[in-house]
Amino acid sequence: MKKRLITLCSTFIFCVGVQAQEFTPKQLEQVKQVRENALNSDLSWQLLESITTEVGPRLPGTENDKKAVAWAVEQFEALGFDKVWTEPATFPHWRRYHESARIITPSEQPIHLTALGNSVSTPEQGITGEVVLFETLDELIAAPQDSLKNKIAFINYRMNRHVDGNGYGPAVRARNNGAVEAAKKGAIAYMMRSVSTTEHRFAHTGGSHYQPGVNKVPATAISNPDADQLERLISSGHSVSVNINVQSEDLGEGTSYNVIGEVTGSEFPNQYVLIGGHLDSWDLGTGALDDGAGVALTMAAAKHIKAVAQPKRSIRVVLFAAEELGLWGAKAYFERHAKSLGNIVAAAESDFGAGLIYGFESNVTANALPIVRAIAKQLAPLNIEYIRANAAHGGPDLIPLRERLNAPIFALHQDGTDYFDYHHTANDTLDKVDPIKLKQNTAAYAVFAMMAANSKNKITNK
Amino acid sequence: MKKRLITLCSTFIFCVGVQAQEFTPKQLEQVKQVRENALNSDLSWQLLESITTEVGPRLPGTENDKKAVAWAVEQFEALGFDKVWTEPATFPHWRRYHESARIITPSEQPIHLTALGNSVSTPEQGITGEVVLFETLDELIAAPQDSLKNKIAFINYRMNRHVDGNGYGPAVRARNNGAVEAAKKGAIAYMMRSVSTTEHRFAHTGGSHYQPGVNKVPATAISNPDADQLERLISSGHSVSVNINVQSEDLGEGTSYNVIGEVTGSEFPNQYVLIGGHLDSWDLGTGALDDGAGVALTMAAAKHIKAVAQPKRSIRVVLFAAEELGLWGAKAYFERHAKSLGNIVAAAESDFGAGLIYGFESNVTANALPIVRAIAKQLAPLNIEYIRANAAHGGPDLIPLRERLNAPIFALHQDGTDYFDYHHTANDTLDKVDPIKLKQNTAAYAVFAMMAANSKNKITNK
Structure with missing residues (x-):
C-alpha cells in the first residue's frame, strides 16, 4: 500500500497539497465535526424506530405505503430540509x-x-x-x-x-x-x-x-x-x-410516490449528491434492514451535514417507491429527471442492511480520483478501507441511472454476512439492527455526501 | 476438591477399594467400551432424524402421535430390546x-x-x-x-x-x-x-x-x-x-400410549433403571430438541449397553405419552406401577434438548454415594462434572414419581443456554441438534444406566 501511495503522490507534501486543493482546512474541520456528531447522535435510530413501529410493513399500494409516504414528508419537514416533495411512480399492484x-x-x-x-x-x-x-x-x-x-x-x-x-x-x-x-x-x-x-x-x-x-x-x-x-x-x-x-x-396498476428531501446547495444548487434508500418493504417483516435502515441513515446524514454547514452543492435524499416489486420508483425518478442526470455529482444508495461499512469505492473519471482519495481519508477513522478498483455498482435503485449514464456512482460497502438471514422475511424487524453500527453508517454517509457536495471541482462521470 | 476427597476416602487406595467393591475390573472395562461405542456411533442421530422426519410433529391424539407410537415399537424391536410393550394413557385432547x-x-x-x-x-x-x-x-x-x-x-x-x-x-x-x-x-x-x-x-x-x-x-x-x-x-x-x-x-378425552423397551437384567430382572424422554411434541415444530433428542439418545444408550453386555438389573427406556399436555403418560405409568416403584434403582429423564451434559447429580441415600462417585468417575472423561449436592430433581415426567416416593433420581444436566430459543416453537427442528453433542449425551446416559444397573449393591432411596 505504501508503494501505491508513493506512486500516486510523488511526495507526501505534494499528496496533501492535492487534497488541500479540493477542500479547505475549514471544510475538513466541518467534515470532522459532522462525523463526530453523527457518531454521537441517535437520530438515525429514532427515524428507523419510528418508521418500523409507527408504520410497520410497507408493501407498495397498501394503506401503510401511503402512511410511509406521509411519514417521510413529515420527517423531512420536521428535520428542516430546504425542499421536500413527492413524485409519482406506478407499479403492478x-x-x-x-x-x-x-x-x-x-x-x-x-x-x-x-x-x-x-x-x-x-x-x-x-x-x-x-x-x-x-x-x-x-x-x-x-x-x-x-x-x-x-x-x-x-x-x-x-x-x-x-x-x-x-x-x-x-x-x-x-x-x-x-x-x-x-x-x-x-x-x-x-x-x-x-x-x-x-x-x-x-x-x-x-x-x-x-x-x-x-x-x-x-x-x-x-x-x-x-x-x-x-x-x-x-x-x-x-x-x-x-x-x-x-x-x-x-x-392492476398502482401508484406510489418517491419522497425527496433536499438540502439545497449554496453555490451550485442544481448540482447534487444523491443518497437514499427505498421507502417500501415487503409485507412479512417491518422492513428494518430492508430498507428502513437505508432510509433512516441517509435522512439523518443529510440533516447532520445541514446542521454544521450548508453544502456548496445540493444533497438530495431520495426515498424510492416500490423497489421490491421491480425498481418502479427508481425507474420513474431517473426517467423524469433524464435530461438533468448530468447534475448528479455523486450517487450512493444504502440498501444492504445496517452492517458496519468496511469499504468505500467509487466509479468516476480518473480526474476525480483525488477527491475520492480525500473522502476516503476522512472515512478511514470510521474503520473504512478505500477500495481502489473504482468499479462501484451502487444499490439496486441506481440500476436505472446506470442504464442511462455512466454516472459517478459510489458504494459504501456494508458487511452483509448475515443480511440474507433476514432479507425478505418476517424476521426483518427493528431488533435486528445494531444501533452502534447504524451510527457508523450514518457518519460514513454524512462524510461522503458532504465532501462530494463541497469539493472544489465537480466529480465527473466516466 | 482435594480436601473433600481426602475426607471421603482416608487414603487413595481405600477410595479405589470402595469403588472396586461395587464394580469389577471387567465391568469397568465394559463401561469404557460402551462409552467409546456410543461416542463413535450415529445411532441416536439416526433415530432422531427418523422420528423428526418420517413422523414429524407429534401432538397427542393426532395421526402423527399414533405413528410415533408405532415408530417407537418398531424401533425398539429392530434394535433387539428384550421386551417391548405399550401402556395406555388418557389426556384432554x-x-x-x-x-x-x-x-x-x-x-x-x-x-x-x-x-x-x-x-x-x-x-x-x-x-x-x-x-x-x-x-x-x-x-x-x-x-x-x-x-x-x-x-x-x-x-x-x-x-x-x-x-x-x-x-x-x-x-x-x-x-x-x-x-x-x-x-x-x-x-x-x-x-x-x-x-x-x-x-x-x-x-x-x-x-x-x-x-x-x-x-x-x-x-x-x-x-x-x-x-x-x-x-x-x-x-x-x-x-x-x-x-x-x-x-x-x-x-374430550383422548388415549395415547407410553412405549417401553426393556433390556432385561440377568440377575435381578425386576429391579430396573428407568431412562427415557417423552414421545409426544407440540405441533408447531418437529420436536427435535423437545423431546426427540431425549427419546433417541436413551433408546440408543440402552442399545449400546446391550450390545456389550446384558446388565444385572433391567434397563427400561420409557417413552412417555402426552407430556406436553400435562404429564399424562407419566401419571399413568407411575400409577400403574405404583406398587413396584421400589424396583426402580435409578431414574433419569432427558427432556432439556441436546446441549452438552456438563454435570451429573444424584438424589439417593448416603449409603449409595460410593456408587454415585464411581459413576461420576466414568462420566468425567466426557467432561461431566460431579455435582455433589445430591438433590437432583430429574425431568418433568419424573414429577409423578417423586410425588409418590423419594425415588433414587439422577440428573444429567445439559447446557440449556439456548434451549428456550427453540422450545415449543416451529423452529424446533432437526438442524438445531448438534450431532457431536448428541453423541456425548448418548454416551453419558449409557455409562450412567449401565453402572446403575450393575452396581454390587442396589441404589436405594432417601
Whole structure:
C-alpha cells in the first residue's frame, strides 16, 4: 500500500497539497465535526424506530405505503430540509392474503412457505401434487418436456454466505425464473428453497416473474429447515406430496410516490449528491434492514451535514417507491429527471442492511480520483478501507441511472454476512439492527455526501 | 476438591477399594467400551432424524402421535430390546386449527402469535380489543376488578437466559395462569410475551389452564419482536388495538400410549433403571430438541449397553405419552406401577434438548454415594462434572414419581443456554441438534444406566 501511495503522490507534501486543493482546512474541520456528531447522535435510530413501529410493513399500494409516504414528508419537514416533495411512480399492484403449505404424505406436517411477489393464487383449497426435486434451476431447465405434469417443481439450491452477499446472484435466478421454467415442463406449482443463509425457520419472499405465453403457476419459497425436511424425505425414497395454498391478488396498476428531501446547495444548487434508500418493504417483516435502515441513515446524514454547514452543492435524499416489486420508483425518478442526470455529482444508495461499512469505492473519471482519495481519508477513522478498483455498482435503485449514464456512482460497502438471514422475511424487524453500527453508517454517509457536495471541482462521470 | 476427597476416602487406595467393591475390573472395562461405542456411533442421530422426519410433529391424539407410537415399537424391536410393550394413557385432547393476529390501530401489521395449549377459540372473525400492558403476572393480579372489560390483557414479562434454564420457572407462571387472571378482570382475551430467550420472530406455545367458574378466554403468546413492537407503541402513548384469531377444539378425552423397551437384567430382572424422554411434541415444530433428542439418545444408550453386555438389573427406556399436555403418560405409568416403584434403582429423564451434559447429580441415600462417585468417575472423561449436592430433581415426567416416593433420581444436566430459543416453537427442528453433542449425551446416559444397573449393591432411596 505504501508503494501505491508513493506512486500516486510523488511526495507526501505534494499528496496533501492535492487534497488541500479540493477542500479547505475549514471544510475538513466541518467534515470532522459532522462525523463526530453523527457518531454521537441517535437520530438515525429514532427515524428507523419510528418508521418500523409507527408504520410497520410497507408493501407498495397498501394503506401503510401511503402512511410511509406521509411519514417521510413529515420527517423531512420536521428535520428542516430546504425542499421536500413527492413524485409519482406506478407499479403492478400485488397483494398477499394467505399462504400455507403442508406435507400430505408420507406424514402430515406443516411447511413454512411464502408466496413470491407476483405469484398467482391456488384454488381455494390449495393445490396438491408430488414434489420433484431439482438441485439447480439449470437441472429444471434440462428436464424433459411435460415431465412435470401434475407435479410440483422444487429447486433445492442453497445460497452461500459471504460478507459481500455474492451468493445472492446465483441463488436469485431460481426466484426470478423458476416458476416460468416449472410451468414450461407442465408443473402445477413452483416451490424453491428460500434465497437464505439462515437455519431459522423463515421463508424468504422476493420478486418473481411470469412470461407471456407460459402458464402462470403459484410461485413459492420455503424455509431452509423445511427444504432440508423435503430433501431428507425424498432422498430416503419417499414419494412426497405437498399441498400449497396461496391466496393473492393482482390489482392492476398502482401508484406510489418517491419522497425527496433536499438540502439545497449554496453555490451550485442544481448540482447534487444523491443518497437514499427505498421507502417500501415487503409485507412479512417491518422492513428494518430492508430498507428502513437505508432510509433512516441517509435522512439523518443529510440533516447532520445541514446542521454544521450548508453544502456548496445540493444533497438530495431520495426515498424510492416500490423497489421490491421491480425498481418502479427508481425507474420513474431517473426517467423524469433524464435530461438533468448530468447534475448528479455523486450517487450512493444504502440498501444492504445496517452492517458496519468496511469499504468505500467509487466509479468516476480518473480526474476525480483525488477527491475520492480525500473522502476516503476522512472515512478511514470510521474503520473504512478505500477500495481502489473504482468499479462501484451502487444499490439496486441506481440500476436505472446506470442504464442511462455512466454516472459517478459510489458504494459504501456494508458487511452483509448475515443480511440474507433476514432479507425478505418476517424476521426483518427493528431488533435486528445494531444501533452502534447504524451510527457508523450514518457518519460514513454524512462524510461522503458532504465532501462530494463541497469539493472544489465537480466529480465527473466516466 | 482435594480436601473433600481426602475426607471421603482416608487414603487413595481405600477410595479405589470402595469403588472396586461395587464394580469389577471387567465391568469397568465394559463401561469404557460402551462409552467409546456410543461416542463413535450415529445411532441416536439416526433415530432422531427418523422420528423428526418420517413422523414429524407429534401432538397427542393426532395421526402423527399414533405413528410415533408405532415408530417407537418398531424401533425398539429392530434394535433387539428384550421386551417391548405399550401402556395406555388418557389426556384432554386439544387441537389447533388456525392462529393469527394483527395490530389494527395505529397501523395494521401482522403479529406472530400462537395459541397456548388448551386455549378456546375466538369467534370466526377473531376478537378485537385494546391491549393493556402489564409487566408481570402479579401486576395483572393486582389490577382492579372489571378494569379489563372489552380489553386484551398483555403480560410483557421477558424471560432471562441461563445455562440451567432457571429463567423458565418465573416466566412460565404467566403461561399457566395468565388467561385465568385476565378473565377475572373482565378481559376478552389473553396475550403474553412468549416464554422465550430468542430475538427471532417465533411465538412459543405451551400448556395453559382454565379454572372452574372463571370465563375461558383465548390464551395466546407472541414472539419477542412482536412484544417489543407492542411495548414501543404503547409506551409512546398509542392506543393499540389488536385482532386475535384462534381456532381450536376440545375433543374430550383422548388415549395415547407410553412405549417401553426393556433390556432385561440377568440377575435381578425386576429391579430396573428407568431412562427415557417423552414421545409426544407440540405441533408447531418437529420436536427435535423437545423431546426427540431425549427419546433417541436413551433408546440408543440402552442399545449400546446391550450390545456389550446384558446388565444385572433391567434397563427400561420409557417413552412417555402426552407430556406436553400435562404429564399424562407419566401419571399413568407411575400409577400403574405404583406398587413396584421400589424396583426402580435409578431414574433419569432427558427432556432439556441436546446441549452438552456438563454435570451429573444424584438424589439417593448416603449409603449409595460410593456408587454415585464411581459413576461420576466414568462420566468425567466426557467432561461431566460431579455435582455433589445430591438433590437432583430429574425431568418433568419424573414429577409423578417423586410425588409418590423419594425415588433414587439422577440428573444429567445439559447446557440449556439456548434451549428456550427453540422450545415449543416451529423452529424446533432437526438442524438445531448438534450431532457431536448428541453423541456425548448418548454416551453419558449409557455409562450412567449401565453402572446403575450393575452396581454390587442396589441404589436405594432417601
